[in-house]
Amino acid sequence: MKVSNVDIDSHSGFCGGVIRAIGKAEAYLDANPGKSLWSLGQIVHNEAELSRLGAKGLKPIGKDDMAKVPAGGKLMIRAHGEPPQTYARIRELGIDAIDCTCPVVLRLQKNIREAWARVRPLGGQVVIFGKVGHAEVLGLVGQTHGEAVVVESLDMLKAALAEGRIRLGVPLEIFSQTTKSPSEYAEICRYLSAAISSADADSDSDADADSGAGARMNAGARAGAGGLTIHDTICRQVASRHADLSEFARSHDIILFVSGSGSSNGKVLCELCRAVNPRTWHITEPSAINPSWFHPGDNVGICGATSTPKWLLEEAAAAVRALQL
Numbered sequence: 001m002k003v004s005n006v007d008i009d010s011h012s013g014f015c016g017g018v019i020r021a022i023g024k025a026e027a028y029l030d031a032n033p034g035k036s037l038w039s040l041g042q043i044v045h046n047e048a049e050l051s052r053l054g055a056k057g058l059k060p061i062g063k064d065d066m067a068k069v070p071a072g073g074k075l076m077i078r079a080h081g082e083p084p085q086t087y088a089r090i091r092e093l094g095i096d097a098i099d100c101t102c103p104v105v106l107r108l109q110k111n112i113r114e115a116w117a118r119v120r121p122l123g124g125q126v127v128i129f130g131k132v133g134h135a136e137v138l139g140l141v142g143q144t145h146g147e148a149v150v151v152e153s154l155d156m157l158k159a160a161l162a163e164g165r166i167r168l169g170v171p172l173e174i175f176s177q178t179t180k181s182p183s184e185y186a187e188i189c190r191y192l193s194a195a196i197s198s199a200d201a202d203s204d205s206d207a208d209a210d211s212g213a214g215a216r217m218n219a220g221a222r223a224g225a226g227g228l229t230i231h232d233t234i235c236r237q238v239a240s241r242h243a244d245l246s247e248f249a250r251s252h253d254i255i256l257f258v259s260g261s262g263s264s265n266g267k268v269l270c271e272l273c274r275a276v277n278p279r280t281w282h283i284t285e286p287s288a289i290n291p292s293w294f295h296p297g298d299n300v301g302i303c304g305a306t307s308t309p310k311w312l313l314e315e316a317a318a319a320v321r322a323l324q325l
């Protein structure tokens with residue numbers, strides 16, 4: 001017996017930023033046979049694609065090891081982008097770099113830099129909804145000299161408010177990492193807005209109980225007076241993928257979600273599938289497929305993250321089609 005049907009989600013596979021970075025890396029390696037290209041961190045969070053590019057000469061390297069790039073060697077900055085300190089270090093070492101930062105990330109970095117310049121003189125703060133320690137988030141925080149507050153979840157936002165790491169009486173501007181969940185970001189923004197409104201209301205009633213006119217004159221310093229500016233910065237390719245993927249997961253009996261173990265976008269999208277289809281399995285490569293997951297006649301859906309290559313989805317589909325149940 002076999003599964004009845006296997007579909008690959010047409011919207012899964014590399015996003016534009018990853019396609020561009022891999023294209024630039026391959027163009028360099030093809031034009032310079034026998035030479036290596038050093039990438040600052042993993043060019044894509046996918047082990048199978050990394051090993052394919054590794055065979056062509058791509059070598060991931062950590063920031064602490066940049067000095068090991070030999071004279072005349074090339075260093076590549078991946079789609080996630082880097083903080084200004086990295087560029088300064090590259091200049092200091094005299095390394096020749098290929099900058100593959102995704103244009104969408106570059107625009108986000110610029111917007112955060114500008115927001116920081118706006119709120120800083122007013123004692124305000126920049127808040128970033130993103131994964132703590134993620135390369136893109138480090139690049140974003142770097143635009144604020146490390147001062148932005150990063151929250152990874154609603155619980156983390158609540159803790160930051162309770163501990164006073166996010167202050168309500170100052171101008172706040174919030175941004176999201178490009179690959180986060182739109183619904184979670186909306187929830188975070190709603191909670192922060194409500195916290196500001198309620199702090200504002202408390203402050204108003206204190207002011208009413210106070211001497212009236214004098215308190216009104218100090219309105220600019222009251223809680224909530226700074227307000228919240230919400231920036232819609234989730235990548236369009238990711239945002240539309242969320243809606244499409246939910247529908248794809250709902251319309252299949254079982255979902256195989258293929259992504260690298262270090263892909264944060266993969267974790268978000270896999271959970272999205274699991275929320276609408278409990279028979280969702282995460283795999284990093286086809287050899288991890290377990291026949292016991294399947295029932296004869298299953299309608300199988302195969303999908304992946306923005307860092308999952310199409311060829312890996314096709315290999316997974318072929319492995320499922322070959323299963324004997």
Ligand code: SF4
Nearest residue numbers: 015017102104178235
């Ligand atoms: S997810 Fe969007 S912003 Fe991030 S690298 Fe891909 S295309 Fe660029």
